[in-house]
Amino acid sequence: MSDKKEINYYILFKTYTQGMALHELLRGNGIRSRISPAPRSIQGELGCGMSLLIMAEDIDAVRRCIEENNAEYHDIVPLENQINPNRHKFC
Amino acid sequence: MIYFDNAATTMRKPQQVTDAVIHAMNSLGNAGRGVHEASLEAARTVYGTRAKLAEFFNAEDAKQIAFTANSTEALNIAIKGVLEPGDHAITTELEHNSVLRPLYEMEEKGVELSIVKSNRTGTIDYDDFEKLIKENTRVIVCTNGSNLTGNLVDVARVGQIARKHGLIFIVDASQTAGVFPIDVQAMNIDILCFTGHKSLLGPQGTGGIYVREGLAVNPLKCGGSGVQTYLKKHPDDMPTALEAGTLNGHGIAGLDAALEYLMETGIDTIREKEQALMWRFYNGIKDIHNIKIYGDFSGTERCPIVTINLGEYDSSDVSDELFVTYGISTRPGAHCAPLMHKALGTVEQGAVRFSFSHYNTEEEVDTAIAALRELTGA
The missing domain is CATH 3.40.640.10 (Type I PLP-dependent aspartate aminotransferase-like (Major domain))
Known part of the structure; x- marks a missing residue:
């Protein structure tokens, strides 16, 4: 099994409404995203907000969709997937 | 009710x-x-x-x-x-x-x-x-x-x-x-x-x-x-x-x-029904002696509200009588609209407000018209 960690992208928002709006927009365009708690390490001052979790292979399509629709967001942050369920399975 | x-x-x-x-x-x-x-x-x-x-x-x-x-x-x-x-x-x-x-x-x-x-x-x-x-x-x-x-x-x-x-x-x-x-x-x-x-x-x-x-x-x-x-x-x-x-x-x-x-x-469907009920009520009472109706009824578009008084009766007494005797719920008094009542000259008497929903029926409106006829002796 490879030790290489996956990169996920988190889209951060200033408000929940911005996040819900982009989630709906992406869904309408057939692009995958999952609403996820924003990891504390990348929240900065946003604090306890929601984020959209995007798989690496979808991030270019997401960026295009955002640009084409002038959608609002705070930041897009790449982050290594920190939890490896296989490794921790028997802890 | x-x-x-x-x-x-x-x-x-x-x-x-x-x-x-x-x-x-x-x-x-x-x-x-x-x-x-x-x-x-x-x-x-x-x-x-x-x-x-x-x-x-x-x-x-x-x-x-x-x-x-x-x-x-x-x-x-x-x-x-x-x-x-x-x-x-x-x-x-x-x-x-x-x-x-x-x-x-x-x-x-x-x-x-x-x-x-x-x-x-x-x-x-x-x-x-x-x-x-x-x-x-x-x-x-x-x-x-x-x-x-x-x-x-x-x-x-x-x-x-x-x-x-x-x-x-x-x-x-x-x-x-x-x-x-x-x-x-x-x-x-x-x-x-x-x-x-x-x-x-x-x-x-x-x-x-x-x-x-x-x-x-x-x-x-x-x-x-x-x-x-x-x-x-x-x-x-x-x-x-x-x-x-x-x-x-x-x-x-x-x-x-x-x-x-x-x-x-469709809000047009709802509005038309409510206004039809309002006009039915208005037309049923407008010629009854001793009923005074407030507001402008010269146009066709208005909120489905008809506000009235019966002679010199206190609006609260009228509203209470409508409820106790006829089971009709209306709103008497000042309606949180002090300047409007002053302009209409109804500060002392208040007024009785009838306001309609599309869930109301023509039969209910007719019951109210009949009740007002009785109360005014028409």
Whole structure:
């Protein structure tokens, strides 16, 4: 099994409404995203907000969709997937 | 019971509204707080309702709609959030206390206030707005429809005046949202205040405020927002800026179902039914000796309200008699509209208000007409 960690992208928002709006927009365009708690390490001052979790292979399509629709967001942050369920399975 | 107090609240709601509230009370978490399934269901419900309201009023974006508990809260946010001491505001005698009292409070803090007068039928001269505009005028705030007479105000016309002079235009749509078409962009409305429990057919404790994109409104309250926790200042991004604290998610779920009902049924269909009932009632009583009807009935479009008095009887006695003897619910007294009653000359007597829902029937209207005939000895 490879030790290489996956990169996920988190889209951060200033408000929940911005996040819900982009989630709906992406869904309408057939692009995958999952609403996820924003990891504390990348929240900065946003604090306890929601984020959209995007798989690496979808991030270019997401960026295009955002640009084409002038959608609002705070930041897009790449982050290594920190939890490896296989490794921790028997802890 | 025959319920003719729909201008106070529509007592009968679509069944799907009740069902949605019950479902929500068994399944909703806190919208915007966490992202587990229960919270997400609440967030989706809130966002979906926001989007429907934006569509309903033709707002630029769902985020320009913030939820409030009612029109009064929305109007307090609007009036106190844009006026500063030294500003001048214009309103009308048609207003409810939810407009007047926040304005009077701001008057005590140094805001100048001018009030467009009403005539004896409860209508205004639109030229009066322009006559009252001064160098420091910042806001025009007025109702879309009188809760006492049912007379409409042409807000598109007032909106043009406000836009021409660069004024902020605030509209109280308590009596019209849900039954009359409102297009905030076409009507030049900068802030729209509405309640969910009247013609929008939602639960009590729901309402909202539309704020034009780019217009800053100082929030009335601050606190929990679910985002930007470590900032000392409440976020200023809409709608979070105006939504401190947990929303009424259960009520909003009901409002969402109500909006679906309105969109499926069509507000034109609903309005036509309500107005038909109103005209049936009006035509059934207008020639009865000793009944005085207030308001302007010269046009066809008006809120489904008919307000009357019987001779010199105290309006409370009449309303009580209608309920005790005939099982008809009406609203007597002052209706939180002090200046309108002064203009109509009904401060002492009050008036009896009949207000109709599309759920009312012609038979109910005919029962009320017959009751009034008996009471007047006609």
